[in-house]
Structure formats: structure tokens, C-alpha cells
Amino acid sequence: MTLFYYLLDKKGINFLFTKILNYKMQTILGANGQIAEELAKELNQNYTTDIRLVSRSPKKVNETDNLFPANLMNEIETSDALKGSTIAYLTVGLPMNSLMWEEQFPVMMKNVIAACKKHHCKLVFFDNTYMYPKTSESQTEETNFEPTGVKSTVRAEIANMLLSEMRKGQIEAVICRAPEFYGPGKTQSITNTLIFDRIIKNKKINVPISDNTLRTLIWTPDASRAMALIGNTPDCYGQTWHLPCDDDRITYKDFISFASVELRRKLNYAVTSLWIFKVLSLFNKQIEELIELLPRYQVDNIFKSDKFKKRFPDFTYTSYQEGIRKILKTSNEK
Numbered sequence: 327m328t329l330f331y332y333l334l335d336k337k338g339i340n341f342l343f344t345k346i347l348n349y350k351m352q353t354i355l356g357a358n359g360q361i362a363e364e365l366a367k368e369l370n371q372n373y374t375t376d377i378r379l380v381s382r383s384p385k386k387v388n389e390t391d392n393l394f395p396a397n398l399m400n401e402i403e404t405s406d407a408l409k410g411s412t413i414a415y416l417t418v419g420l421p422m423n424s425l426m427w428e429e430q431f432p433v434m435m436k437n438v439i440a441a442c443k444k445h446h447c448k449l450v451f452f453d454n455t456y457m458y459p460k461t462s463e464s465q466t467e468e469t470n471f472e473p474t475g476v477k478s479t480v481r482a483e484i485a486n487m488l489l490s491e492m493r494k495g496q497i498e499a500v501i502c503r504a505p506e507f508y509g510p511g512k513t514q515s516i517t518n519t520l521i522f523d524r525i526i527k528n529k530k531i532n533v534p535i536s537d538n539t540l541r542t543l544i545w546t547p548d549a550s551r552a553m554a555l556i557g558n559t560p561d562c563y564g565q566t567w568h569l570p571c572d573d574d575r576i577t578y579k580d581f582i583s584f585a586s587v588e589l590r591r592k593l594n595y596a597v598t599s600l601w602i603f604k605v606l607s608l609f610n611k612q613i614e615e616l617i618e619l620l621p622r623y624q625v626d627n628i629f630k631s632d633k634f635k636k637r638f639p640d641f642t643y644t645s646y647q648e649g650i651r652k653i654l655k656t657s658n659e660k
Contacts, residue, residue, distance in 0.1 A: 352557070353378040353411040353447075355398060355438060356418025360513045361452060363387050364550035365415060373558050380407045381418075399430060404437040408445045413557050414438065417452045419514075422615040424476035435484040442497055449488070449499035450557040452549075453566075455506075455629065457482035462625040467503070467566045467633060475618025492564060501566040502553045505629040508649060509546030510656050516616070517543060521578065522653050525585055531595035533578045534603075535623035540575040542629035545644040555638060568631040570643040575628070584647055588654050600624070 352369055354362050357379035366387035369377055375390045384393040396403040398418060408414055416438055420426050442449045456478040457471040471486070473479040491497045507515040508522065520532045552569045556562045576584075578595075586593045600620055607614035635641070644652075 350374065350412040351376040351378055351392075351410050352413045352415070353380060353394075353408060354415045354417060355380045355404075355407065356416065357381045357384045357387075359417060359419050360507075360509060360511050360546050361419075361550055361553075362415075362417045363511070364547045365417065365554055366391065368547075368551050368554040373554060378407070378411065398434040398437055401437045401440065404434075405441040405444055408438075408441040408447050411445065411447045413448045413450060414442055415450045415452065415553065415557060422477075422612065424480075424615060427477050427480045431480050431484050432487065435487050439488065439491055439497060442499070443491075448557070448563065449497060450553060451485075451488055451499060451501050452553060453485055453501050453503040454481060455503060456619065457485065460622040460625070462628065464628045464630050465505075465568075466630050467568055474621075477615075477618060489566075498563050500556055500563045502549075502556055502569055503566060504544045504549045504569045505542045505571065505627065506544070507546050507549070508543045508653075510653055511546075513546045515543075516619070517541070521581060522650075525582075525589075525593060525654070531582060531593060533582075533595050533597045535597070535600055535620055536577075537579040537582075537595070537597050538577050539623065540577060540626040540628070541581075542571050542575055542627045543646070544569055544571045545649045548643045552634065552638075552641065552643075555641065556634075562637070567634055568629060570631045570634045570638075570641060571629060572643060572645050572649075573631075574645065575626075576646050581646070581650060584650050585654060588651055 352374050354365055354377065356362060357366070358381045366377055366379060370388040377388065378392045378394050379387065380394045380396050382395060382397055384395060386393060394407050396407040398404050418434060420430060438449065455465060457473045458465050458469050459472040460474070471482040473482040485501065488499055488501065492499050506517060507513050508517045516534055520534055524531045549569050556567055582593050582595055603613060603617060603620055607617050
């Protein structure tokens with residue numbers, strides 16, 4: 327009787343679900359980025375050793391990883407990549423190229439949804455906040471989309487594509503949404519590129535737009551750990567989840583000040599205004615692609631992850647001070 331009541335308990339069901347999945351394959355689609363790499367490590371360590379990594383040129387993260395070269399723009403290859411999988415994680419990223427986003431993201435999402443439906447595979451979609459309003463209002467899972475610009479419009483389109491299928495009961499899926507990244511290794515973000523990469527290379531730091539607005543950033547390993555946890559927790563499906571961040575938000579001025587203390591030297595920086603970015607965008611395609619994203623740096627960014635923290639109170643997330651310290655320590659060890 328005790329076992330019967332345990333099985334009815336939510337934690338008991340989740341525990342057994344995870345143990346069952348230890349013998350079934352989980353697949354990462356778009357397996358070459360920092361998020362995917364950390365996800366593969368987390369799945370291997372805590373959930374399953376039966377992991378398939380899918381990209382055009384996948385590389386092993388764990389010794390037991392199964393590599394599956396595939397182009398997610400191809401419907402047949404996408405379907406083949408998910409054969410035998412119980413859970414698929416869609417973590418694919420594209421370069422900052424608006425035309426590429428318009429042409430590829432919707433097709434990839436369509437192909438992945440079709441493949442998951444065909445093979446009865448759960449889907450975990452790693453999403454961003456580009457489509458949210460670029461204001462200082464708090465962002466929750468209920469925040470309405472207000473896309474401005476090509477990239478945010480595309481992200482709204484593919485999120486809505488999946489949400490529509492979820493509402494119709496056509497697919498068992500979950501959306502894991504994260505704000506801007508910062509982190510170790512090959513983490514790609516505006517903050518890493520303009521702040522931490524320049525600190526590591528001993529170059530002058532370029533702060534985008536403002537040094538005194540509050541930022542909400544997510545430590546990339548935390549994002550991957552949280553996504554693995556959600557993907558392996560059955561009652562999380564059918565919802566959108568904000569992934570956990572440090573709520574003690576700090577400004578770029580604070581980031582640089584803390585890094586200065588850690589390095590025991592003063593770090594100089596310049597704030598690059600929006601109008602300067604716009605002028606530079608006339609001569610630089612990469613900067614032109616960033617313009618639609620930059621207004622969010624003019625205001626405080628209050629991304630809330632209370633829902634996750636309430637559901638998973640024992641999950642430990644990285645403080646900004648700890649994250650900065652890890653980035654600097656890793657760079658000094660190279």
C-alpha cells in the first residue's frame with residue numbers, strides 16, 4: 327500500500343519516469359553550440375547515456391554519444407534523426423542573418439514538429455525573448471509577444487507555430503525560454519562579445535547603449551541543466567517555462583567593477599550609444615543585424631523565473647558574481 331501511494335505522488339511518478347528514460351534515447355537537435363554541449367553533459371550525468379547528437383557535423387561531448395549528421399531543413403533527414411527517440415531538444419541556432427532566419431527557422435520548426443508527431447517523441451524547445459516588448463515591464467511566461475524587426479518576428483512565428491500544435495493536443499512539448507546568455511567556453515551573446523571576450527583579450531570594453539540599466543542574464547550551464555530537468559519531468563509539458571536566473575540583477579557597470587576587483591586592475595570601458603551603432607551599421611553588416619535588438623539595452627530587463635523556482639526549489643543557480651569569477655578563472659587557466 328505504501329508503494330501504491332508513492333506511485334501516486336508527483337515526485338514518485340517523476341522519479342520512475344526518469345529511471346525509465348535512462349534506457350531510452352534522448353536527442354539534441356542543433357548539437358554544436360554551448361547550450362547543446364552543456365545539455366549533453368547534464369543528460370549523460372543525470373538522466374541517460376543514450377544520447378544522439380544531431381547537426382550537419384556533430385561532435386561527441388560524451389564518450390557514449392551517438393552522432394547523426396543531418397540537415398534540419400530536410401524533412402526526411404529530420405525524421406530519420408528522431409527515429410527511436412523519446413525526447414528531442416531543439417537547441418539549433420543560426421548566425422545573426424535576418425534572411426537566413428526568415429528562410430530557415432520556420433522550415434526547421436515545421437520539420438521537427440512533423441518528425442516528433444510521426445515518432446511519438448516529446449519536444450523540448452529552447453527559446454529566447456526577442457519577441458517580448460523592449461520595455462522595463464516584468465517579463466513572465468504570460469507576457470504577450472510584440473515583435474519589432476525581422477528576427478523577433480521570426481522567433482514569434484516559430485514559438486506560435488509550436489504553441490498552436492500544443493493547444494490542439496497534436497504534440498507533447500514544452501517551451502524553455504531564456505534571456506540573454508553569458509558564460510564560459512563558446513557562449514555567444516552580445517554581453518560575452520562586447521564585455522567578457524574583451525576583458526579576456528585585454529581590450530577596451532564596449533558597453534552597449536547603457537552602463538546603468540539592470541540586466542537579467544542566464545549562465546549557460548544553468549540554462550542547460552534546467553532544460554534537462556524540465557524535459558525529464560512529465561508534469562512540465564504543455565507549458566512555457568522561464569529558465570532560472572539570479573534575481574539580484576546588476577548593471578554593466580557592476581559587472582565590470584566586480585571583474586576589476588577579481589583581476590586586481592582597473593578595467594576601462596566606453597558606452598556605445600544607439601546612434602553610434604546606427605552609423606556604424608551603414609558600413610558593417612554584422613552591426614546592422616544587431617540594431618533591432620539594441621533598444622532593449624536602454625531599459626531595465628526584468629525577466630522573471632519565479633514559476634521555475636517554485637516548482638524546483640532545490641535547483642541551484644549561479645549568481646552573477648560567481649559566474650563572472652568562473653569566466654575569468656577559466657580564461658586565466660588557458
